[in-house]
Amino acid sequence: MTLVSLVYVSYATEPMSGAELEALMAKSSANNKPLGVTGMLLYRQGFFIQVLEGEEDVVMPLYEKINEDPRHENVITVQSEEVAQRSFDRWAMGFRNLDGIDLSTHPEYADYEDFSADYFATNPSRAVAFLRSFHAGTSF
Numbered sequence: 001m002t003l004v005s006l007v008y009v010s011y012a013t014e015p016m017s018g019a020e021l022e023a024l025m026a027k028s029s030a031n032n033k034p035l036g037v038t039g040m041l042l043y044r045q046g047f048f049i050q051v052l053e054g055e056e057d058v059v060m061p062l063y064e065k066i067n068e069d070p071r072h073e074n075v076i077t078v079q080s081e082e083v084a085q086r087s088f089d090r091w092a093m094g095f096r097n098l099d100g101i102d103l104s105t106h107p108e109y110a111d112y113e114d115f116s117a118d119y120f121a122t123n124p125s126r127a128v129a130f131l132r133s134f135h136a137g138t139s140f
Contacts, residue, residue, distance in 0.1 A: 002056040005087065006063055007079040007127050009117040010072040012046040018097060024071075025095040033092040037062060040088050040131050044098035044115055048072060051131050053086045076117050079124040088135050096134055108133070 016024070021043055032038070037054040050066075052059050067075045088094060103109040109130075120127040 003054070003083050003086070004056045004059050005051060005053045005079070005081055005083045006059055006077065007049070007051045007120075007124065007131065008063070008066075008075055008077050009050075009120050009127070010048045010075040011117065012043075012048065012072050013070065015046050016043065016071070018099075021095070021097055025093060029092040032062075035062065038086050038088045038091055038093075040091065040094040040096075040134060042096050042098055042131065042134065044101075047115060047117070049078075049120060049127060049131065051088060051128070053083070053088055056082075074117060076121050078120050078127045087132055090135065094135065 025041065028041070035054065035058050037052055037058060039050060039052045041048060041050040052063060052066075054062075063077075103115070120130075
């Protein structure tokens, strides 16, 4: 069995409310747990960045299904790789809504002001580092 980590970014087709995001996360977590999928989803001003971890034969079909979800568009795979162990093993799907948070007031996130698909697609290690900061508890 091959363990993989897949990071992608996308844009919401319409802004999502806090309640809609919470419902999405509850459903994702419930679906991911029996599949053995772990990860993290961040949302900011209509932009998603997510990491999925699990067995390749589970993660790839799940990613195809996510890619077809009409709630978002312009899905870009930032990084997909085999890993020896999970980085987000604490959650079936961790989540943080970053709306209303001024990243410029947090020096460790100053480089992330260009919170866009292009930025993360051309800087995949920054996408992974940003996601990991939330797992490690070093985020605000």
